[in-house]
Amino acid sequence: GAVVSQHPSWVICKSGTSVKIECRSLDFQATTMFWYRQFPKQSLMLMATSNEGSKATYEQGVEKDKFLINHASLTLSTLTVTSAHPEDSSFYICSAPSRPNNYGYTFGSGTRLTVV
């Protein structure tokens, strides 16, 4: 079945530093990937849509200069949290459409970011 690998699964960083999260589609190509953020006891909030070979599309209220998205190949999208602050601590999850014939979506296992 379709697998999306997300790395790292958890990371702790100091305030002011940047953190990169990778999302890879292992057995299928993904021209589009989606990035979500989830705070404790809340639902997933869509942050942006990552498009291979073009600029990402950000949801309203998401700072594109803070959350840099790069989709350099058909199997890899990265999210970089720049100049991280404690309020950026959250669970970040990526997803990709994985079944071209019936539009299923596969999610990564998530990255727990803690900014200290």
Added chain:
Amino acid sequence: DAKTTQPPSMDCAEGRAANLPCNHSTISGNEYVYWYRQIHSQGPQYIIHGLKNNETNEMASLIITEDRKSSTLILPHATLRDTAVYYCIAGGGAQKLVFGQGTRLTINP
């Protein structure tokens, strides 16, 4: 994307069928109904999806009303491992999925 409405929480006894309702009265004709579940601190897991016909797979059954304004996810024989937050989402076509608040299902021994 159509908005969905789900009860915030439900309980079910182990071994019984768990029936999770979802209202999606504004769903458009080309939008699918997707069900995912999320166990604490993990990524959402795909369960099932459908357009207008009822669907069944190894995990669950999906019953969609004829007018497509609501659906029910059925876990036929719930186990303790089915305790999770269940999300019903209307969308698809490789477009973004927007999550609602979901239903926190607790399976009791």
